[in-house]
Amino acid sequence: MQDRLLNYYTAIEEASRQMLEAARREDWDAVVRCEGVCAVLIEQLRFKARTEELSREDRAEKMRVMQRILRHDAEIRTLAEPWLSQFDQLLDGKLQVIH
Template sequence: MNSELLNYYEAIEQASADMLSAARTGNWDEVVKLEGACVLLISQLKAAANESQLGTTEKQLKTRIMQRILLNDAEIRHLAEPWLEDLNQVMAGKSRMVH
């Protein structure tokens, strides 16, 4: 088994879960910080994936991990929508003031 690659997927999943927890409490600074950690982990995963591959069982586990990450991401986006809409309104108001 190639546990190194799975470790990266699991670390990304944990960061994703942590991001969701932060989003649920409205701690968007923490969400952004954790998103940066995810970017780094994904970069490291890509480099490691160039050197090795997952077996059939590992691929099934990877698929389950990725599904959980996608569910977390969807919920984070849903929680962020009101915040993003507020930001859009603020930015629209500023642009009207400038013109």
Template sequence: MSLLIDFYKAIEESSAKMLAAAKAEDWDGVMRFEGACAVLIEQLRQRARSEELDAESRAEKTRIMQRILHNDAQIRYLAEPWLANFEQRVGVQNQYLH
């Protein structure tokens, strides 16, 4: 098994934690796990320069990426009402500043 695929698995795990936090409306947690994903993605990029995946690992990578994209879509769906509320509050606050 490839060490490179372990990075994809770690990103998927962090993505799943982001989704769980979003379901719990723990937006600070979502941002924390998003930061962890960003670090892992950068490490993955560095590692990918020197390591290639075999055919089996590429197939696994595809499955992992599909799950990550599914998690991301769910997170975005859950975040939409929160973001709209946030934008509305910021807009109201900006009215008082002018």
């Protein structure tokens, strides 16, 4: 990856796309791995943003990238909701057994 600030946004977008594909396959381990990749990229982006600003063109592209990331996130949440409900029920059952 070139060391341009916009490239971090596009790398995060790609990781979020991979996370979405994993969620569609119900591969929750892969979702968690992709989430970790996103977290690392976001930290790198924060560091790089301290010393670099986006051009007007790059800011426009950043907005398009961010919109796609948000759409990915919304779909991932929708796909994960049934899984999270099952997880909550499992935990509730275990917690009831303990008490």
